[in-house]
Amino acid sequence: MKSSRRLGAIALAGMLGAVAPVKAQNIDLNRLFSIGRDAVTAVAGVSEQEEQTMGREIAGRMLGAAPLVNDAALQAYVNRVGRWVAVQGERPDLPWRFAVIDTPSINAFAAPGGYVMLTRGLYEILDNEAQLAGVLAHEIAHVVRRHHVTVMQKSAALSAGAQLAQRDNRSALVNNMIGTGAEVFARGLDKSAEYEADAIGVVLAARAGYNPFGLVDVLHKLAARGAADGSLALLFKTHPLPGERLEQLGAALTPALATLPAGRELDIRRVAAGAGPMRAAKPLPAGGARGLAEQQPAPPAQPPKGGSGIGIDPGQLLRGLFGR
Amino acid sequence: MRQRRAKTVCRRVAAVLLAAFATLAAAEPVTVERDSVVRAEPRTDSAVVANFARGVSGEALARQGAWVQVKTATATGWLYSFNVRFGAPAGSAGEGAGAGSVLGRVFAPRQKVNVTATLGIRGLDEEDLKQAQFDGGQLEALDGFAASREQAEAHAGGAGLSATRIDYLAQPAAAAGADPGGSQ
Known part of the structure; x- marks a missing residue:
């Protein structure tokens, strides 16, 4: 136990790179990490299946915090728009899931593996489908670039030294990564990841045929609301201020403006009158979704029922989360 | 409560909503955020008709793509929307009759009072995220709404959207020091 703590401190010093109480000299971190193949896999390369398993766990928790808006046609609509935008990126065939969740907060979230959630508070201030596409495209960009995975990897790597002591316990290390997943939503990503997602989002929406400036419109809306708006509290805590994002996006967009097509704005589907949170214990996909669909939805990704893929025990995951 | 709030949201957002159209039915207050060149038309090769300094306020008359047409006391012309911020400037009274009410204060832009508490x-706040319990039923419902690639393409086709090849934007070398929107 003592030695694992020391290793942890050494790994921490290595990751932080500079000012740390313990010097990492004479320690080859690569060699250190290569001791446990499982640890290396988890830290250096997360497979798509692992990403989906983690994302599904995180998405399930998010839905526990804020359930779906009980409007099947709306959810189906958002999935079609989102999937169409996602198809324009480098990971078109992930099992993408898009949701409008029932909270007045103005925010949107992306979890690894293709889960994108938009709050009702944000949805209701959108004017057109191009703005919806822009917001979804920003989140899709986080998934495509694996921004959250990177953050979780860093976090897990910080304690990789400790994990080496129990390297046969692969799930513990993965737990460690997922355990930080909720913190990713609460603390947010690097500013640079947000700016990158904005810049990619504009292009994905434009590729999909939408007015490229839908996301810019939404950032203007957020900027106009300002820090006093309680519904934006978490968003402002986890993202650079919208004014800064507009400035960065403006700088990135300016050289390309002449080449971007005008695109379409299109009417957005409104939330059904009276729709509240979806509350059924185990709700079936409502007829509205299938009624709209000409084809059956893609089969769902395998849920992490205790042992899929990397052998995650959900109970253990939750302990990992709350044990922090 | 929800209905009242929704109505307030609608009213508050109405002005911003109009900004989506090329011509605004009612002018929207706007503040210039960066020193900007102002052009006669929404094109970079159009004649420069003025320069707006940071802090100048005016009204947005129209939007077109990345451009916004702004009228100030001294001139009217087009500049990049990145260079302006919409809404009344900080410290102003917000808008209309709603500004004095509790809800009006929430949705009025750029006020410095913290009304959250x-x-x-x-x-959702941080605590909600930390306390969140996994909800498998919700997740299964979500799976039921998933769209296949074919469904997504059908939606796009029906809406007249077609995919276009567009390269990702080059990252500006030093974004902070970059020069968005033809500012000077």
Whole structure:
């Protein structure tokens, strides 16, 4: 136990790179990490299946915090728009899931593996489908670039030294990564990841045929609301201020403006009158979704029922989360 | 409560909503955020008709793509929307009759009072995320709404959207020092 703590401190010093109480000299971190193949896999390369398993766990928790808006046609609509935008990126065939969740907060979230959630508070201030596409495209960009995975990897790597002591316990290390997943939503990503997602989002929406400036419109809306708006509290805590994002996006967009097509704005589907949170214990996909669909939805990704893929025990995951 | 709030949202957002159209039915207050060149038309090769300094306020008359047409006391012309911020400037009274009410204050832009704690309206916060319990039923419902690639393409086709090849934007070398929107 003592030695694992020391290793942890050494790994921490290595990751932080500079000012740390313990010097990492004479320690080859690569060699250190290569001791446990499982640890290396988890830290250096997360497979798509692992990403989906983690994302599904995180998405399930998010839905526990804020359930779906009980409007099947709306959810189906958002999935079609989102999937169409996602198809324009480098990971078109992930099992993408898009949701409008029932909270007045103005925010949107992306979890690894293709889960994108938009709050009702944000949805209701959108004017057109191009703005919806822009917001979804920003989140899709986080998934495509694996921004959250990177953050979780860093976090897990910080304690990789400790994990080496129990390297046969692969799930513990993965737990460690997922355990930080909720913190990713609460603390947010690097500013640079947000700016990158904005810049990619504009292009994905434009590729999909939408007015490229839908996301810019939404950032203007957020900027106009300002820090006093309680519904934006978490968003402002986890993202650079919208004014800064507009400035960065403006700088990135300016050289390309002449080449971007005008695109379409299109009417957005409104939330059904009276729709509240979806509350059924185990709700079936409502007829509205299938009624709209000409084809059956893609089969769902395998849920992490205790042992899929990397052998995650959900109970253990939750302990990992709350044990922090 | 929800209905009242929704109505307030609608009213508050109405002005911003109009900004989506090429011509605004009612002018929207706007503040210039960066020193900007102002052009006669929404094109970079159009004649420069003025320069707006940071802090100048005016009205947005129209939007077109990345451009916004702004009228100030001294001139009217087009500049990049990145260079302006919409809404009344900080410290102003907000808008209309709603500004004095509790809800009006929430939705009025750029006010510096922190009303979060005094209002019942509160969404997800950090604590909610930390306390969140996995909900498998919701997740299964979500799976039922998933769209296949074919469904997505059908939606796009029906809406007249077609995919276009567009390269990702080059990252500006030093974004902070970059020069967005033809500013000077």
